[in-house]
Amino acid sequence: MITVSAPGKLMLMGEHAVVYGYPCLVTAVDRRLTVSMEEAADGEVTIDAPESNNTRFVAEAITLGTAAWGINHHGLHIATKSELGNYGLGSSAAATVATLKALAVLFQKEISDRELFELGRRVVVAVQGNGSGFDVAASVWGGTLYFADGGKTIQPIELEELPLLVAYSGVKADTVNLVAAVAQKRKQYPERVERVFESIGKLVLQAKEALMKQDWERFGKYMDFNQEYLRDLGVSTQKLESFISAAKHAGALGAKLSGAGGGDCVIALATKDKKQETRNALEEVGGEVLELVPNAEGVHP
The missing domain is CATH 3.30.230.10 (Ribosomal Protein S5; domain 2)
Structure with missing residues (x-):
């Protein structure tokens, strides 16, 4: 075996x-x-x-x-x-x-x-x-x-830590349909959607540099910018936005949906001094804060 x-x-x-x-x-x-x-x-x-x-x-x-x-x-x-x-x-x-x-x-x-x-x-x-x-x-x-x-x-x-909180929305994302909806939007408005994708690509490059330096304040801002583009693509929801707003008001440095959108999870970047406040805020708006650690080991026997 x-x-x-x-x-x-x-x-x-x-x-x-x-x-x-x-x-x-x-x-x-x-x-x-x-x-x-x-x-x-x-x-x-x-x-x-x-x-x-x-x-x-x-x-x-x-x-x-x-x-x-x-x-x-x-x-x-x-x-x-x-x-x-x-x-x-x-x-x-x-x-x-x-x-x-x-x-x-x-x-x-x-x-x-x-x-x-x-x-x-x-x-x-x-x-x-x-x-x-x-x-x-x-x-x-x-x-x-x-x-x-x-x-x-x-x-x-290489990271020593990645101070994320993850909250599940209670709604299962329909990834296939969300990807198809974005594809349809890209077909209808090719220049506009391509500009959004290009902007996201540039953000990822900047965020990578911030991540490598573990500059959490900068990385949090890039997360927020990325979320704005995801709103433009139409994949965020009122529930996800309520989670993001709650996390930000509690002191999270950045917050955004993670994945296709429409449901699933929100991630919030919260340093140790704001972690409990952010957790409480996410739970108060109905989030299920998941006990998991990022930056985990890959496949192994």
Whole structure:
């Protein structure tokens, strides 16, 4: 029996623009998805995933992984266990990466992180039709990453800390429809939307420099600017805005939605002296503050 786990993710900056090749910043979180795998003799591939709806990603990972690595087997028994819940923390990517890594370890295939990433992205695209790959990268490498050029550039950013609070809105984001809505807006207003994407791309570059210096005041301002562009794209909601406003009034240096929008999570940058006040403010407006730590370790047995 081989057991492998991969982390979930939080998008820090660059939502939606990343779909069109612009850069983003993403961090892995310490909530993980675990895959256990063993060979069987019944000729069947069985997947037991009681806590998630990621069996399609697991099954596709097995299909593409066995083909890519020339693996012949007489059956596999696979079980997953997830700490990621339905919070929009990248469970599909984590399931994909953990399954591929477990398959490689079980059949003693030496693969690089880059190979794992490329195959993982292929799995995600095969299942859902698109995918920029930043979530797969977070599950593979872990830590905090600068992701650019459609994944050609993946740069780890060394951080001692990342003082984030994460609040779930209680609403599940419909990522596929939100991405499609932004695509439609881009088709209707190509110049205007492209200008927004270009501005987000520039912000990400500036935020990367602030992050590397751990200049939290500057990074918080860039988060706020990014949120303004996400409002322009129409992916924020009244509920998310109430969370952001509450966090800012409580002393957070920056706050924004994380992910596709429409629901899921808000992230707030709160230093130690403002952390409890910010937490209280988010809970008072209905936020479920998640106990998780960013900048977590990548996939490992």
